[in-house]
Amino acid sequence: MTYKQRKTITVLGEQISLGESCELSFDVANLHTSSSVDVPVIVERSKKPGPIVLFTAGIHGDEVNGVEIVRQIIAKGINKPKCGTIICIPVINVFGFINLNREFPDGRDLNRVFPGKKTGSLASRVAYKLINEIIPDVDVIMDFHTGSAGRFNSPQIRIVKNNSSLDKLARIFNAPFILYSKDIKKSFRNTSNKLGKLMLLFEGGKSFHIDKTVTNTGVNGAKRVLAHLGMLPTKFKVSKPKKTPVSILESRWQRANFSGMFKASIAINSKVDKGDILGNITDPYGKFNHFVKASHSGYIINVNESPIVYQGDALFHISTKFK
Template sequence: MPELRNNILTILGEDIGPGESREVNFDVANLHTSTPVNVPVIISRAKKPGPIVLFTAGIHGDEVNGVEIVRQLIAKGINKPKIGTIICIPVINVFGFINLKREFPDGRDLNRVFPGSPTGSLAARVAFKLVNEILPHVDIILDFHTGGSGRFNAPQLRYTKEDVELNNLAKAFGAPFVLYSKNLSKSFRTTCYKLGKPLLLFEGGKSNHIDDAVTSSGVNGSKRVLKYLGMLGVNFKSATPRKSTIFIDDSKWQRAKYSGMFKPEVTIGSYVDRRDVLGNITDPYGKFEYVVKAPNSGYIINVNESPIVYQGDALFHISTTLKH
């Protein structure tokens, strides 16, 4: 657990004592109009000591559903811990969020420049400040993302399979799916792993879209994790998930064999058998129709909701091997 001097948490130049709440600014650069851009960091501390948990979203500026999840944690007061400290950063890439763009204005993907640099690109500078001024203070991170390019993700957690601590946190979270996946080079998750900071990455929904079921899954899962850590406030309850989490060892993308108009027929999160009809690709003139069938039995954990697809585009993400 990070050390606190006389129980005072000093973060971004601000001293926050036990029982205090504070909003501090994570500032890096102004807009090109010289307008200041503030990235609010909301910090709430209980009087009793305990873990320091960081909730983050908006690493990609178009992933608004993750922002909505963290927003609800704050608006509902779930971020007021019974013990310990909760830090919320609802929008890390506020530059992209302003225009609902995935990348920074410099065209860089923030999630591919960690741990960043104090003299590098704008994205690299934000990554560096996050790693050096926020992460040293925290014990656990929950990072919220969504699918991109019109592809809708079933609510799921992602982390490496060997991590026992994350397995326990994932069981507490209770998302519909866990997809074991390798850490990507220069990602936020990889940097946290190297620093010994356990991070649960939540994926759900699609970019530029807010879905109530995805939001509910993220908020309820967060409450369960806080209860597991003994941090959930007395005014809140955490319901047991209606279904047990499905742990996926391996999966694959089914890609379009043809270009055309695309209509999926399968429900996200459902189980399909091999050769089941998943959707169809047609041309605009009524002369062509191709039926997309499941290449194997498994769970559908991502569906492409774009009405137009090109040959080679990812249509469905299907589980191939489940953990037993």
């Protein structure tokens, strides 16, 4: 894919030329205390033109592992490109992040209101500003997420099928898994794809938690993509991948048949056969012990780490078709 060579870009109404660096404020509304909330948007432009890459995290305020990945990209200076432009927004939903809440104060999930409305709800206004004032000049987006509700995601890149450019970038990123999934209506990924932006959606870890392995996977993957684009600063080296990603073409959740105390005994990323023991559900009184067995063969790409589950709760996300 070829990228436009832009001497000047516009971010949040500010014109930024080649070789310039700046920190802008993504402000939409004050807190209910009238205190201002400034979300930093960090822009680094090389003197040499090239692709424009956007790193985002914190669309859901409780997904702190994604925030940590973008934080490290900034703190280590990975965001200072050898060519082109890197824009970083570590926390998009700062309102939720303040309270470690997934949603906005208006109760809306930001990732279900894109492309947003200028005069809509608070979440909708944030989505509108992101789409209209930040990403118009962007070529590639890497958006970092985690699992929710105690469910731990294996590090994975999610993309749509039949897009060779996305497929190539996903393989270069080299997370353990590439999960092919349809765009969710009104999501950031769906809107970005409609606008012709290449988005890699990274999932890894769980909410309210920072995991070193997941963080390293995200940072190293970002470095590989930047190196491929010719943007990675010279002082950084890219580690050679030990394995090629497994492509998950189809998958399904295995759910709890009973309510009780749950403990998984299988490691994330493991390949299992039908009938393998994955964990057990017990009662608090020592009278009941149900072994959870794999309903089908495949890779374990998500494990529920909640100690208490109810009948019907998702326990494991297991691939059904992969290559």
